Amino acid sequence: GENVEQHPSTLSVQEGDSAVIKCTYSDSASNYFPWYKQELGKGPQLIIDIRSNVGEKKDQRIAVTLNKTAKHFSLHITETQPEDSAVYFCAASIGIKAAGNKLTFGGGTRVLVKP
Amino acid sequence: DVKVTQSSRYLVKRTGEKVFLECVQDMDHENMFWYRQDPGLGLRLIYFSYDVKMKEKGDIPEGYSVSREKKERFSLILESASTNQTSMYLCASSLRDTQEQYFGPGTRLTVT
Numbered sequence: 254g255e256n257v258e259q260h261p262s263t264l265s266v267q268e269g270d271s272a273v274i275k276c277t278y279s280d281s282a283s284n285y286f287p288w289y290k291q292e293l294g295k296g297p298q299l300i301i302d303i304r305s306n307v308g309e310k311k312d313q314r315i316a317v318t319l320n321k322t323a324k325h326f327s328l329h330i331t332e333t334q335p336e337d338s339a340v341y342f343c344a345a346s347i348g349i350k351a352a353g354n355k356l357t358f359g360g361g362t363r364v365l366v367k368p
Numbered sequence: 369d370v371k372v373t374q375s376s377r378y379l380v381k382r383t384g385e386k387v388f389l390e391c392v393q394d395m396d397h398e399n400m401f402w403y404r405q406d407p408g409l410g411l412r413l414i415y416f417s418y419d420v421k422m423k424e425k426g427d428i429p430e431g432y433s434v435s436r437e438k439k440e441r442f443s444l445i446l447e448s449a450s451t452n453q454t455s456m457y458l459c460a461s462s463l464r465d466t467q468e469q470y471f472g473p474g475t476r477l478t479v480t
Binding site: 257285297 | 458469474
């Protein structure tokens with residue numbers, strides 16, 4: 254089955270700096286790569302996603318890049334703010350509707366933005 | 369707004385007890401999922417369901433079972449709780465034709 258590895262496990266940045274989280278996946282059939290943000294006491298929430306026919310996607314201060322050849326994708330947060338402090342999860346999916354479009358998650362990255 | 373609710377935020381049970389975790393979603397989603405979250409291991413899929421009365425094993429189904437009698441409700445059952453089942457349990461739901469999952473706030477289960 255799919256295996257997703259995520260690095261680093263913790264990341265501390267100064268407010269205003271950039272943060273980068275990297276993930277690798279094992280199954281070349283995966284075609285959907287979402288990123289979820291989990292704030293303290295809450296469930297994860299989708300913040301951005303990318304499909305395998307796209308190399309990069311941006312949404313304001315966050316961007317995701319995908320390298321299908323190398324089977325890795327990354328989350329970039331620019332101009333970090335204290336509210337970006339959270340745990341971030343990457344995930345991958347082969348996207349089989351009949352199988353519930355299962356997601357395989359990485360281990361998570363705890364991001365701390367220091368004011 | 370999509371809402372996924374879980375019956376308890378915190379639960380403490382004794383070894384050997386039967387434990388029920390309930391999840392309800394209000395958006396008529398076909399797919400529902402149960403994960404456990406442990407530090408460094410991310411979210412691991414226990415079971416999922418893509419229709420009423422249908423269930424499929426995830427990556428770590430041992431020691432768990434599920435029930436989906438109604439579309440909006442998905443229950444996770446620990447037949448005989450053990451200490452290694454102490455964890456955060458997250459429920460999620462999604463539409464059949466999309467991949468975005470909506471999560472509940474989680475239930476932190478402690479088995480003593």
